[in-house]
Amino acid sequence: MENRQLVIIGAGPAGLTAAIYARRAGVDVLLLEYGLSGGQINSTSEIENYPGFKRASGLSLGQAFREHAESFGAEFRDCSVNSAIFDVSSHGDKIIRTNQGDISADALIIASGSTFSRVGCKGEQEFKGRGVSYCAVCDGVFYEGAPVAVIGGGNSAVEEADYLTRFASKVYIIHRREEFRAERILIERVLSNPKIEPVLGYVVDEIAGENMAERVVARNLKSGDVRTIPVEGIFVFVGIKPNVDFLKDDKNIRRAGPGWIVTDEKMETSVEGVFAAGDVRDKFLRQVVTAAGDGAVAAMAAYEYLSNQYYLKDTLFTPKRAYAFFMSSINPAHLALASELEAWQKTANISIVVVDVHRNLRIKDKLGINELPVMVEMASGEKHRECIVSSIGDIRDFITIKSC
Numbered sequence: 001m002e003n004r005q006l007v008i009i010g011a012g013p014a015g016l017t018a019a020i021y022a023r024r025a026g027v028d029v030l031l032l033e034y035g036l037s038g039g040q041i042n043s044t045s046e047i048e049n050y051p052g053f054k055r056a057s058g059l060s061l062g063q064a065f066r067e068h069a070e071s072f073g074a075e076f077r078d079c080s081v082n083s084a085i086f087d088v089s090s091h092g093d094k095i096i097r098t099n100q101g102d103i104s105a106d107a108l109i110i111a112s113g114s115t116f117s118r119v120g121c122k123g124e125q126e127f128k129g130r131g132v133s134y135c136a137v138c139d140g141v142f143y144e145g146a147p148v149a150v151i152g153g154g155n156s157a158v159e160e161a162d163y164l165t166r167f168a169s170k171v172y173i174i175h176r177r178e179e180f181r182a183e184r185i186l187i188e189r190v191l192s193n194p195k196i197e198p199v200l201g202y203v204v205d206e207i208a209g210e211n212m213a214e215r216v217v218a219r220n221l222k223s224g225d226v227r228t229i230p231v232e233g234i235f236v237f238v239g240i241k242p243n244v245d246f247l248k249d250d251k252n253i254r255r256a257g258p259g260w261i262v263t264d265e266k267m268e269t270s271v272e273g274v275f276a277a278g279d280v281r282d283k284f285l286r287q288v289v290t291a292a293g294d295g296a297v298a299a300m301a302a303y304e305y306l307s308n309q310y311y312l313k314d315t316l317f318t319p320k321r322a323y324a325f326f327m328s329s330i331n332p333a334h335l336a337l338a339s340e341l342e343a344w345q346k347t348a349n350i351s352i353v354v355v356d357v358h359r360n361l362r363i364k365d366k367l368g369i370n371e372l373p374v375m376v377e378m379a380s381g382e383k384h385r386e387c388i389v390s391s392i393g394d395i396r397d398f399i400t401i402k403s404c
């Protein structure tokens with residue numbers, strides 16, 4: 001099977017930034033993408049909030065990201081990821097199954113983004129980017145002094161409607177139920193805002209206009225009454241979900257809500273060596289700049305992870321016999337013993353691998369180590385014996401007279 005150092009699923013802003021950072025660090029990178037590289041920004045005509053670009057088309061920004069990643073030698077493959085399988089035992093294999101064959105990755109970054117749910121009404125697709133938007137932070141500013149409609153009734157719809165009142169002359173919130181589903185405090189805030197008019201119990205049948213969207217046609221579900229509301233912008237907030245169908249059989253990666261991937265601050269998931277970046281993560285703000293930031297962090301964390309793994313493989317898991325001293329660099333006593341050990345190693349002409357579990361927490365669990373500092377003897381990749389130590393004498397006895 002093809003084996004790669006770092007595989008990245010998704011060539012949107014998160015995946016492409018991760019590729020740039022990882023390649024610059026000298027890591028072998030394979031990007032898997034089933035659509036157009038650039039991701040979601042390809043579907044927007046104008047971006048005004050990516051630093052350094054006062055105004056850019058989504059397509060040109062996406063293309064610039066790709067060219068940048070290519071210039072550092074990232075490899076791209078047009079393919080669809082169907083599933084990902086993680087072995088969480090000591091081997092830690094990561095297998096990615098695609099429509100063009102299986103790949104084994106030493107580290108993986110999931111940057112597969114998210115998808116907005118559609119209303120599914122007539123005109124929605126036709127006026128997407130010409131009045132129909134799925135992002136108030138991205139497009140709200142284009143509707144200064146104009147009437148807009150928000151479709152939806154959950155927290156996002158209500159919050160974004162409130163945000164849009166900064167620009168719009170009026171904001172209609174059209175929701176199919178008679179009550180909003182948002183938190184009480186948010187509902188109270190929007191109901192007290194004179195610019196907001198709730199249109200409850202209505203479904204949107206059509207978005208219409210000439211070149212740009214000009215009106216929304218909504219129907220009351222009980223009475224059948226039809227209202228035509230003149231607006232210049234229509235903001236759809238009827239749901240958003242992460243693109244994680246390929247994780248359907250996985251029980252190891254922690255997720256939240258509809259499947260957002262939960263990571264730590266290094267973008268690492270609950271599976272060692274598997275990172276997530278961008279919109280697919282459980283996070284506060286889904287934008288190009290935050291996706292790019294996540295991608296940079298994930299790439300550098302993956303680089304650190306790979307360097308550690310290769311070092312441990314060469315020194316601990318591959319040799320027939322190896323000795324290791326497990327300590328924590330935040331404990332002064334452990335640090336003192338580590339420097340004594342370093343001096344003794346030189347005189348005794350013996351090689352002992354020092355493993356800092358503060359930087360490499362999971363190896364402790366992997367080898368079933370409970371207390372520190374501890375000496376471990378490895379034989380052909382397996383833990384053969386271990387001994388808690390408190391002095392250089394203990395370490396010497398562990399190695400020379402095999403006592404513990």
Ligand SMILES: Cc1cc2nc3c(=O)[nH]c(=O)nc-3n(C[C@H](O)[C@H](O)[C@H](O)COP(=O)(O)OP(=O)(O)OC[C@H]3O[C@@H](n4cnc5c(N)ncnc54)[C@H](O)[C@@H]3O)c2cc1C
Pocket residue numbers: 009010011012013014015032033034035036037038039040041043044046047048049050079080081082111112113114116133134135137138139243246277278279280286287288289291
């Ligand atoms: C209409 C619109 C306008 C927007 N305007 C702005 C704006 O003005 N400013 C701003 O900052 N943000 C804007 N955003 C949000 C911004 O585009 C996203 O936050 C950003 O693209 C997220 O980047 P990402 O790399 O995490 O994911 P994405 O951009 O979603 O990229 C993920 C990539 O993964 C690929 N992929 C997914 N699953 C698979 C699979 N199984 N196999 C292979 N490939 C896969 C997808 O094809 C996609 O290319 C807008 C979004 C939309 C939809």
